[in-house]
Amino acid sequence: MYEMSSNMHGRPPRFSREQIAQVAFESADREGFDAVSMRRVAQELGAGTMTLYSYVHTKDELVALMDDQLMGELLVSEEELARAWPDAFIAILRQTYRLRLKHPWSLAAMQNAGLGRNAARHAEQTLAALEGSPFNDEQKFMVMTVADSFVDGHALHRIEVTTEQAPDAAVRTRSLGALERIASGPYPRMHRSWVALESRRPLAAAWMDESFERGVSAMLEGFVRQFSN
Amino acid sequence: MYEMSSNMHGRPPRFSREQIAQVAFESADREGFDAVSMRRVAQELGAGTMTLYSYVHTKDELVALMDDQLMGELLVSEEELARAWPDAFIAILRQTYRLRLKHPWSLAAMQNAGLGRNAARHAEQTLAALEGSPFNDEQKFMVMTVADSFVDGHALHRIEVTTEQAPDAAVRTRSLGALERIASGPYPRMHRSWVALESRRPLAAAWMDESFERGVSAMLEGFVRQFSN
DNA sequence: CTTTTTATCGTACATTGTACGGTACCATGT
């Protein structure tokens, strides 16, 4: 589709789309997704704002490039893929999970991204990691879908809870923090579970990690049984 | 904390917070989450824009009210809760899933919402639905967390795919649509799975539903086995 | 009526995405 570097017309570009995406990517990591504006990105590149629109039709397209860059970090070596089921598969899930937590904006960005090149490669690799599994092609696809859903959902909830930042948030929104609400309201079971949890510190991170791991293995175990009729 | 209707001072409010939240809620359903602005909501109420700020400190607080209203739709009758494990629990998961699909904006809204009153009630009910299960208190909490993660993640992915609207989207973002990319690139396994899927039409909705159902039961089955050591 | 308290809302400002149009630049054709 694209003409190559021969047969060039007009002024050559100063940047590449990947460069621009990278700057936006790092900006999102540092200042948060909402802080990524066309003006800011352009400024960090030392360019005028509207210059970006020579590289990108719309901001959504820039976001899609960011997402593609992110998914690139998920690609895995061939040796990694060759590991026996279910190790390679679970390793990919863990890596995806870590990536979502490291770049919390990616879950919001995803919405306007579509299936990029690296996302497709990642999916292909995920299917490859299911090679030794007892599933057929359609089942593999479903297991992948379900597992990805769980990974992203778990990351989403974890980010949500973690981002519920310090003490003034409750005041700012005039709503109670989660703990005060549970403690002060008629939520006996929530309270019981909370107490049961408190005896097993540390709470937040380690418990979330265990929850993730158990979720993954429960799901896989269930699928193996379900698809072995 | 709050004074009751006796002992009132000053001008009485024209609206209630719930009213305002409802208008915003319906607006989000009709025009999408991004279309919900303070100006629009105020206009639909027949009020000046800044009037809203007598009811709400910030837009995030309005979003939190919308989320609370949403979670209210999840509350379930006592008879429903009394059903034998795992029926009540699965029923709640299905209902949550349907609600997420019906109000796709809710996943984005959640991010700035925090644990509202109805969300806490919903969690309490979810734990109650686990009453006959073989899990202890801490395990119940984890099963709930994991299940909710899966439900929301599945809805997130499904919305993402569904919203990838018609044919001009690919042009608009200069990126290929998912199908063209899979068809045209080196993604043999994706292609195979896709072919395997095409023989089982209808594709989108029914397959997603099955994927959801299988994911839920796989996960529960796995948890039961895992927690029965 | 006066005072106190609260609701209402017009104006203003900073920030956003991006349409428009002009200018600068470079490879190519003559």
Add this chain to the structure above:
DNA sequence: ACATGGTACCGTACAATGTACGATAAAAAG
């Protein structure tokens, strides 16, 4: 060497956003 045409560059402008500020209006309490 020069003209041509295509592309990058970017200043300006506009509509829309959240919301701070302060004036005004209204209703209840004294």
